Amino acid sequence: MGLIEARGISKTYSLGEVDVRALCPTSLTIEAAEFIAIMGPSGSGKSTLMNILGCLDKPSSGTYLLDSVEAGGLDRDQRAEIRNKKIGFVFQGFNLLSRTSAIENVELPLLYDGLSAQERRQRALTALKKVGLEGREYHHPNQLSGGQQQRVAIARALVNNAPIILADEPTGNLDTKTSAEIMDLFVDLNTHAKITIILVTHEPDIAAYSKRIIRFLDGCIVSDEVKKTE
Amino acid sequence: MINVPSTIRISIRALRVNKMRSALTMLGIIIGVGAVIAMLAVGTGARQKISEQISSIGSNLLIVLSGASTSGGIRMGSGTRPSLSLGDSEAIKRECPSVQDVAPVLGGTAQVVYGNLNWSTGVTGTTPSMLSVRDWQLSSGRSFTEDDVKGATKVCLLGQTVVDNLFGSIDPVGSVIRIEKIPFTVAGVLEIKGQSPGGQDQDDVIYVPITTAQKKLFGTAFPGMIRMMMVKARTAEDLFRSEQEIAELLRQRHKINPKQEDDFTVRNLTQMLQATEQSTKVMTILLGAIASVSLLVGGIGIMNIMLVSVTERTREIGIRMAVGAKTWDIRLQFIIEALILSMIGGIAGILVGLAVSEALALFAGWSVIVSPFSVILSFGFSGVVGIFFGFYPAYKASLLDPIEALRYE
Ligand SMILES: Nc1ncnc2c1ncn2[C@@H]1O[C@H](COP(=O)(O)OP(=O)(O)OP(=O)(O)O)[C@@H](O)[C@H]1O
Ligand SMILES: [Mg+2]
Numbered sequence: 001m002g003l004i005e006a007r008g009i010s011k012t013y014s015l016g017e018v019d020v021r022a023l024c025p026t027s028l029t030i031e032a033a034e035f036i037a038i039m040g041p042s043g044s045g046k047s048t049l050m051n052i053l054g055c056l057d058k059p060s061s062g063t064y065l066l067d068s069v070e071a072g073g074l075d076r077d078q079r080a081e082i083r084n085k086k087i088g089f090v091f092q093g094f095n096l097l098s099r100t101s102a103i104e105n106v107e108l109p110l111l112y113d114g115l116s117a118q119e120r121r122q123r124a125l126t127a128l129k130k131v132g133l134e135g136r137e138y139h140h141p142n143q144l145s146g147g148q149q150q151r152v153a154i155a156r157a158l159v160n161n162a163p164i165i166l167a168d169e170p171t172g173n174l175d176t177k178t179s180a181e182i183m184d185l186f187v188d189l190n191t192h193a194k195i196t197i198i199l200v201t202h203e204p205d206i207a208a209y210s211k212r213i214i215r216f217l218d219g220c221i222v223s224d225e226v227k228k229t230e
Numbered sequence: 231m232i233n234v235p236s237t238i239r240i241s242i243r244a245l246r247v248n249k250m251r252s253a254l255t256m257l258g259i260i261i262g263v264g265a266v267i268a269m270l271a272v273g274t275g276a277r278q279k280i281s282e283q284i285s286s287i288g289s290n291l292l293i294v295l296s297g298a299s300t301s302g303g304i305r306m307g308s309g310t311r312p313s314l315s316l317g318d319s320e321a322i323k324r325e326c327p328s329v330q331d332v333a334p335v336l337g338g339t340a341q342v343v344y345g346n347l348n349w350s351t352g353v354t355g356t357t358p359s360m361l362s363v364r365d366w367q368l369s370s371g372r373s374f375t376e377d378d379v380k381g382a383t384k385v386c387l388l389g390q391t392v393v394d395n396l397f398g399s400i401d402p403v404g405s406v407i408r409i410e411k412i413p414f415t416v417a418g419v420l421e422i423k424g425q426s427p428g429g430q431d432q433d434d435v436i437y438v439p440i441t442t443a444q445k446k447l448f449g450t451a452f453p454g455m456i457r458m459m460m461v462k463a464r465t466a467e468d469l470f471r472s473e474q475e476i477a478e479l480l481r482q483r484h485k486i487n488p489k490q491e492d493d494f495t496v497r498n499l500t501q502m503l504q505a506t507e508q509s510t511k512v513m514t515i516l517l518g519a520i521a522s523v524s525l526l527v528g529g530i531g532i533m534n535i536m537l538v539s540v541t542e543r544t545r546e547i548g549i550r551m552a553v554g555a556k557t558w559d560i561r562l563q564f565i566i567e568a569l570i571l572s573m574i575g576g577i578a579g580i581l582v583g584l585a586v587s588e589a590l591a592l593f594a595g596w597s598v599i600v601s602p603f604s605v606i607l608s609f610g611f612s613g614v615v616g617i618f619f620g621f622y623p624a625y626k627a628s629l630l631d632p633i634e635a636l637r638y639e
Contacts, residue, residue, distance in 0.1 A: 056552055057633045077556040084554020095549050095636060099247060111236055112554040156553065 001068060003164070003196055004030035004053060009062035011048050011219075022048040024220040025062060032163070033194040035187070037207035040216030046200045047092055047168055048219075053198065054089045054166045055079045084112050088157030090167035092200075094149050096141045102152045103128065103137040109160045127155040130185060132178070146173040154182060158189075165189070167199040171206055183209045232562055241567040244539070255535045256575035259615065262525025263579025263608045264586060269521040270604040271587040273514025275597040280510055284503045286423050286432065288364035290330075291499040292461040292472055294322075294480070313493040316440060318483060319459045323359070326475040328468040333360035334456040336443045342436065344396040344407040351392055353409055353436045355443020355456075363462040371403035371418030374439055382441035386414040389433035390422045412446055414438065469498055518604075522611070528575065529615035532568050536623035540564065547627050548635025561624040568620020569613065576612030580605055 011023040023045040030036060038046050051057035052064060055071050064071045066082065074082070083089070088109075096105045106124040115123075128137055131151040141149050150173045157165055165186070171179040187209055189195040199210070207213050215223040245252045296313040319334040337354035358373050360366070374385045386409070393402050402416045423432040438447070440456065463472040473496050480486075480494050540547070547560060583605075587598040 051633055056636075080551060080554050080556045083552060089552060091552075091636070095545075095552065097546055097549055099243070108550065109553040111233055112550075112556065112559055114233060117236070160554075 001065070002029035003032040003034075003067060004028070005065040005068075006053070007063045007065075009049075009052055009059035009064055011045070011052065011057070012060045021219055023052075023059070024218075026221055027062075028214075028221070028224075030196065030198065032196055033190065034196055034198075035190045035209070035211045036198045037210035037213045038198065038200045038216065039202065039204075039207055039213060040222075044216040045219040046216055049216075050089075050166050050168050050198070050200060054087050055082045056089070080112075084109055084160065086162050086164055088160060088162040088165040090150075090153050090157045090165070090170045090199075092168040092172070094141075094153040096149060096152055096156075098141050101138045101140055102133065102144065102155075105141070105152055106155045106159050108156060113160060123159055124155070127159040128152070130158060131155045132181060147175065147178060150174060151178075151182070154185075161193075162195070164196045165198070167197070169200050169202070171201065171203070176205075179206065232559055234562070234566075237559070237563050237566055238570075240563055241570055244543075244567060245570060248539075251535060252571060255531050255571050256578065258528030258531035259525065259572050259575025259612050260528075260579040260582055262521065262528040262615075263576050263612050264582035265521035265524050266518060266608040266611070267580060267583025267600060267604055268586040268590070268598075269517035270514065270607075271583070271598040271600045272590065272596060273510065273517050274599040274601055274604070275591075277507060277510045277514060278599050279597045280503065280507045282424070283426060284500065284507070285365075287426060287499065287503075288366070288460075288462065289500065290463040290466050290469055291363070292463060292469065292476070293458060293497045293499055294318075294461060294476060295458045295495045295497065296455075297493060297495065313484065314456050314459060314480075315454050316444075316456055317454070318480060319357075319456065321483060322459070322461065322476055322479060325479055326472060328464055328471045328475055330462045330464045331359045331362050332459055332461050333357055333363040334440050334459045335360075336440055336448055336456045338448045340410045340436075340447065342392065342396065342407055342409050343411075344402075344405065347396050349392060349395040351389075351434050351436055353386075353438060353443070353447060355438050355440040355447065357440055360437060360460070363460045366423065367421045368418040369421045370401060371416065374417050374437075379439040379441050382439060382445050384412060384414045384442060384446070385417045385439065387418045387420055387437040388416055389420050389435040391431055391434040392436055393419055409436065409438070410447060466500070469500065473498065525608070525611060525615060528612075529572070529619040532571050532616060533619035533623060535571075536564060536568050536620055537626070539567070540623045540627040543627075544630060544635045544638035547630050548632050548638065551630070551632035552636060557628045560628040560630075561621075564624035564627050565617060565620045568623070569616040572612045572616025572620075573609075576609045579612065580609060583608070 006026060006028040008025040008027055009023065010025040013020040013022055026049070038049070040046050052059050055066065058072060067086065071079065097108070103121070103124050106127050107120045110120040110123060125137065128134065131154050133148060133151050133155065136144060136148060141152065144152065150170065154167070154170055157167065171182055174182060183206060186197050186199070190197050201207055212226045214221055294314065316334055319332045322329055323332040333356050335354055335356055337352055339350060340353040342349050342351055357379050358375060361373055368387070373387060378385050388402060396402070396407065403418060405416050406413045407416060420433065426432045444453065461472060461476065463469045476496055477492065481492065484493055486492060550560065584600055587600050590596045591598045
């Protein structure tokens with residue numbers, strides 16, 4: 001059985017009288033150490049899937065097993081624990097604490113992991129260095145560019161050394177050069193640390209870094225292709 | 231595992247973002263705690279004063295007055311028609327086993343002159359027993375004696391107020407003063423006693439032998455009569471028995487048959503004062519309760535602001551939850567925030583309460599006592615208020631759905 005096992009998961013939002021189907025019943029198996037790109041037009045349900053995979057949201061139907069544990073059967077705190085220890089999430093909208101410095105934003109997952117202040121600081125500094133934000137540690141998000149904020153968000157996803165990284169358009173605000181650096185970082189994590197990476201992107205260049213591409217259209221998977229290793 | 235020091239740091243930072251709001255929220259608690267402390271200080275001060283006064287008039291005291299106290303028809307107030315005699319007081323002392331001592335009283339106001347100074351004061355004829363009945367010592371000289379009473383000699387004891395007005399800082403013992411133009415030798419000076427429960431200056435007094443008062447100063451149509459007597463029972467438990475023994479003895483001595491009314495009244499002074507003390511206690515509790523209401527209102531203010539804060543920071547809560555904050559991480563963050571508000575408010579309130587009490591003592595002349603108990607009580611209470619009123623907003627915050635909280639605008 002895979003690290004991530006989705007069996008017929010779907011998501012329907014009901015807005016008063018109309019129901020919006022954000023995700024068709026979808027089945028998906030992802031093994032440990034895979035590197036997956038999810039592509040598809042805007043509104044096709046990519047973020048919806050990511051939220052479910054990240055234990056942030058619950059599917060309307062179907063079962064989702066993470067590491068053989070059924071996520072639907074867990075309580076709030078157990079799900080929080082999974083988000084804290086197993087998943088590094090890069091949000092599409094960054095979701096940084098605005099009145100808090102970059103380093104403290106990066107430290108946040110460690111705060112809820114009970115690490116000592118000293119170790120938190122150490123690991124956050126390392127993570128910020130990896131995303132090329134040395135010297136910006138004590139800037140607040142509103143003192144950083146969009147690309148820099150995005151990199152703080154990526155550093156926060158790296159800091160807890162989670163076995164799975166879910167990144168929703170992690171390079172959306174980055175220039176080609178920085179994008180390439182971040183992607184190299186992901187590739188390195190994937191090949192050397194065997195971290196499972198699932199990222200959403202609109203750019204074929206970025207998707208090219210992955211080993212498997214899943215395409216979405218109107219909430220359904222339309223293609224799922226594993227790249228032939230050349 | 232919850233990281234308390236970090237949570238406290240987060241809470242303090244959140245409070246500092248809205249300094250004005252935090253300060254105004256604290257103000258509610260400051261006023262509440264300040265009011266509790268000041269009110270309890272006023273109440274405790276009043277009680278303390280009354281119990282001081284109780285001990286100043288002497289303990290286990292009964293007062294026997296001429297005339298009846300029972301109602302019925304038009305009658306003169308007790309003490310107006312003399313019915314008690316010196317013989318009665320001696321008989322009580324001799325025959326009532328539960329009575330320790332008796333001091334007869336016959337007095338009035340008189341003009342007192344020393345050199346070119348004069349003073350109008352209460353002159354009381356009594357026996358040396360007065361000092362033991364009222365637990366009163368002399369600050370200088372000696373008391374007059376039973377022999378002085380027998381011989382109706384012209385000696386007197388002066389209260390400190392009289393000394394101050396006639397002698398200033400000179401020691402009056404041995405000097406001769408004139409009471410209603412009659413020369414009296416000062417035998418001793420009474421120790422300072424302060425105010426009576428009725429607010430009178432107990433030191434504005436002159437004691438002379440009762441016989442001298444009867445014969446020379448306040449001679450009445452009823453020779454040998456006294457106006458009242460002060461009786462000291464052996465113990466507090468003996469008070470009631472003394473009352474009965476005295477009544478029985480006096481009825482017998484005055485030949486009052488069972489159908490007739492008493493021509494005297496026995497009053498239990500201690501009991502009366504204890505009733506006053508009791509009512510002051512009730513007043514203190516009442517004042518404290520009213521002040522607690524303002525503390526409660528301050529608590530509601532905290533809850534109000536915390537609810538606003540939770541709504542404003544929905545996204546922040548969502549982010550924290552998304553990276554792994556658990557129910558109690560979020561709850562504790564907001565409870566600690568409320569607790570910091572109420573505790574700082576509590577400390578400031580204690581200072582305000584102390585200042586107000588001090589000001590009342592200084593400017594209004596009230597006797598105020600800030601007991602450590604009231605400080606601990608109100609500080610503890612403000613902490614409880616913080617936790618109590620902080621819990622609901624914290625609880626609400628912890629129940630947010632992470633994904634919805636993240637989408638909140
Ligand atoms: N909370 C919500 N309530 C109602 N509808 C929603 C909600 N969230 C998402 N949707 C709908 O679900 C569908 C899928 O949304 P989703 O955010 O997954 O798209 P996406 O593929 O991530 O798009 P994009 O590339 O623009 O980020 C959209 O049609 C959207 O309108
Ligand atoms: Mg999206």
